[in-house]
Amino acid sequence: METGDTPREEETVKATTTITAQPGSTASRVPRQEGIIKETIGLTDVKTLRAQARQGIEDGAMTAGYKGKVEMVIKLLNEALATEIVCVLRYKRHYFMASGINSLSVKGEFLQHATEEQVHADQLAERIVQLGGEPNFSPEGMLSRSHSEYVEGDSLVEMITEDLVAERIAIDSYREMITYVGTDDPTTCNLLEGILAQEEEHAEDLASLLKKLGP
Numbered sequence: 001m002e003t004g005d006t007p008r009e010e011e012t013v014k015a016t017t018t019i020t021a022q023p024g025s026t027a028s029r030v031p032r033q034e035g036i037i038k039e040t041i042g043l044t045d046v047k048t049l050r051a052q053a054r055q056g057i058e059d060g061a062m063t064a065g066y067k068g069k070v071e072m073v074i075k076l077l078n079e080a081l082a083t084e085i086v087c088v089l090r091y092k093r094h095y096f097m098a099s100g101i102n103s104l105s106v107k108g109e110f111l112q113h114a115t116e117e118q119v120h121a122d123q124l125a126e127r128i129v130q131l132g133g134e135p136n137f138s139p140e141g142m143l144s145r146s147h148s149e150y151v152e153g154d155s156l157v158e159m160i161t162e163d164l165v166a167e168r169i170a171i172d173s174y175r176e177m178i179t180y181v182g183t184d185d186p187t188t189c190n191l192l193e194g195i196l197a198q199e200e201e202h203a204e205d206l207a208s209l210l211k212k213l214g215p
């Protein structure tokens with residue numbers, strides 16, 4: 001049914017609630033929902049939300065409702081960004097240098113991890129910008145900002161071991177960051193949780209490769 005077909009119903013909705021009426025919604029349903037939300041979780045009323053959103057509009061996604069300590073969150077995200085970039089470089093080195101009879105499947109794993117670490121780096125950089133910061137891609141100091149190290153390794157087993165150590169460092173540092181950010185910044189928290197889940201998969205992959213190649 002088109003909204004224009006029921007002018008009387010639409011007028012009633014507008015008169016009783018500030019929520020925009022969707023085609024097909026009824027006049028009684030919308031205000032009841034709004035009432036439940038206000039009573040149970042005490043959300044900011046729509047008028048205040050709208051006024052807040054208009055203030056500091058140049059800040060984009062950063063609104064008055066942001067509860068995190070933004071400078072610290074940006075610093076942590078930049079450290080994570082450096083960690084991811086170092087991981088990309090290390091996996092790329094390992095991908096190109098892996099050789100020997102067992103290297104084919106291992107090379108594929110290295111390349112896949114390198115690609116996924118690059119995606120993590122991009123996601124972190126994007127979030128830093130959303131928070132009003134600048135992603136630090138400077139090679140200067142990259143290794144000291146990074147949590148994990150860049151170890152080349154000679155043999156296939158050494159390479160995998162170093163990658164596993166780096167993944168375990170990344171796992172612990174993402175866990176700590178998630179605890180720090182908590183519910184103050186749910187978007188950053190969700191992003192970090194997604195990355196953490198993939199780092200855990202990487203660690204699992206490497207651990208099973210080591211088992212296959214081990215003595």
Ligand SMILES: [Fe+2]
Pocket residue numbers: 084087116117120170195199
């Ligand atoms: Fe990563």
Ligand SMILES: [Fe+2]
Pocket residue numbers: 087113117167170198199202
């Ligand atoms: Fe990883």
